[in-house]
Amino acid sequence: MPAFGLGTWRMGEHPDQFQHEADVIRAALDMGVTLLDTAEMYGEGGAEEVIGEAIRGRRDGLFLVSKFYPHNASRNGVIEACERSLRRMDCDSIDLYLLHWPGSVPLSQTFEALHELQAQGKIRDFGVSNFNLADLEKIPETDQAILGCNQVFYNLAHREVEWEVSAWCRERGIPVMAYSPLDQASSLLHSDAIAEVAAKHAASPAQIALAWLLHQPDTVVIPKSSRAARIQENLDAVAIELSQEDLSTLDNAFPAPNQPVRLGMR
Numbered sequence: 001m002p003a004f005g006l007g008t009w010r011m012g013e014h015p016d017q018f019q020h021e022a023d024v025i026r027a028a029l030d031m032g033v034t035l036l037d038t039a040e041m042y043g044e045g046g047a048e049e050v051i052g053e054a055i056r057g058r059r060d061g062l063f064l065v066s067k068f069y070p071h072n073a074s075r076n077g078v079i080e081a082c083e084r085s086l087r088r089m090d091c092d093s094i095d096l097y098l099l100h101w102p103g104s105v106p107l108s109q110t111f112e113a114l115h116e117l118q119a120q121g122k123i124r125d126f127g128v129s130n131f132n133l134a135d136l137e138k139i140p141e142t143d144q145a146i147l148g149c150n151q152v153f154y155n156l157a158h159r160e161v162e163w164e165v166s167a168w169c170r171e172r173g174i175p176v177m178a179y180s181p182l183d184q185a186s187s188l189l190h191s192d193a194i195a196e197v198a199a200k201h202a203a204s205p206a207q208i209a210l211a212w213l214l215h216q217p218d219t220v221v222i223p224k225s226s227r228a229a230r231i232q233e234n235l236d237a238v239a240i241e242l243s244q245e246d247l248s249t250l251d252n253a254f255p256a257p258n259q260p261v262r263l264g265m266r
C-alpha cells in the first residue's frame with residue numbers, strides 16, 4: 001500500500017464543483033499520487049462519482065480505498081453497497097474496502113460478505129475504520145490477522161490511537177491509516193514547535209505534520225485538498241527526513257498519551 005494518499009471527504013457535494021474536483025484528482029495522479037481514499041458517505045456517493053470521472057482510462061496502478069456505512073454491514077448490505085460503489089467509480093474492483101465505523105450488525109456477517117466480495121474479485125483486501133481495541137477484539141479471530149488497515153483519526157494533536165490500538169495493529173502487521181492528518185487545518189498548523197522544525201527543513205507546517213506521521217511505524221497518510229498546489233506540497237512531505245532532535249521537539253510539544261484515552265473520531 002502506498003504511504004501517501006489523497007482524501008476526498010467534502011468532495012462530490014456540489015455539482016458545480018464536480019469538474020474542478022475531478023481535474024484536481026487527475027492533477028494529483030499526474031504528480032504521482034496513487035492512493036485515493038473515499039467512502040459511500042462522502043457526498044452520498046458524489047465523491048465516488050468524482051473519482052470515477054477522474055480515473056477514467058487510468059485505473060491501472062491506482063490503489064482505491066472506499067468504505068461502507070455500518071448500517072450496510074449486513075451480509076447482503078455489504079455486497080450491494082460494494083456494487084453501488086463500483087458502479088459510481090466505474091471500475092471492477094476496490095483495493096481496500098473498509099467498514100467506516102463500528103455498528104450493531106454482527107461482524108461475522110460483515111466479514112462473510114467481505115470474503116465473498118474478495119472471492120469474486122470485487123475487492124482485493126478489506127479492513128476497518130475507527131475501531132478501538134475492544135472493537136478490534138470482536139473481529140473474528142482469523143480475520144484479525146489479515147486486516148488491510150485500521151483507518152483512524154491520527155495527527156500530532158490527536159495521538160489517542162497510540163494508547164493500545166497502534167501496538168495491537170503493529171503486532172499483527174496491520175497498517176494504521178491516519179485520517180485528518182492535518183487535523184483539518186486546525187490551529188495545529190500554527191504551532192510554534194512545528195514552525196521551528198519547519199524552518200530547519202525549509203518546509204511548511206503541513207509538511208512537518210505529515211512527515212511526523214510518516215515517521216511512525218506502518219503509518220499511511222491521506223490528507224485532503226481541493227487545490228493542486230497543496231497536494232504537491234503535501235506529497236513532497238514524503239521526502240522529508242526528520243532528525244531525532246526534530247522528533248523530540250514535536251514529541252515534547254505534542255506528547256503521546258500516558259493513560260487510557262478514548263480513540264478520537266471526526
Ligand SMILES: NC(=O)c1ccc[n+]([C@@H]2O[C@H](COP(=O)([O-])OP(=O)(O)OC[C@H]3O[C@@H](n4cnc5c(N)ncnc54)[C@H](OP(=O)(O)O)[C@@H]3O)[C@@H](O)[C@H]2O)c1
Nearest residue numbers: 007008009129179180181182183184185206223224225226
Ligand atoms: N474514516 C473516517 O471516519 C474518516 C474521517 C475523516 C476523514 N477521513 C478521510 O481522511 C481524509 C483527510 O482528512 P480530512 O479531510 O478530515 O482532514 P485533513 O486532511 O487533515 O485536512 C483537510 C483540510 O486541510 C486543508 N489543507 C490541505 N492541505 C493543506 C496544506 N498543505 N496547508 C494548509 N491547509 C491544507 C484543506 O483545505 P483545501 O481543500 O482548501 O486545501 C482541508 O480544509 C478525508 O478527506 C477522508 O478521505 C476519514
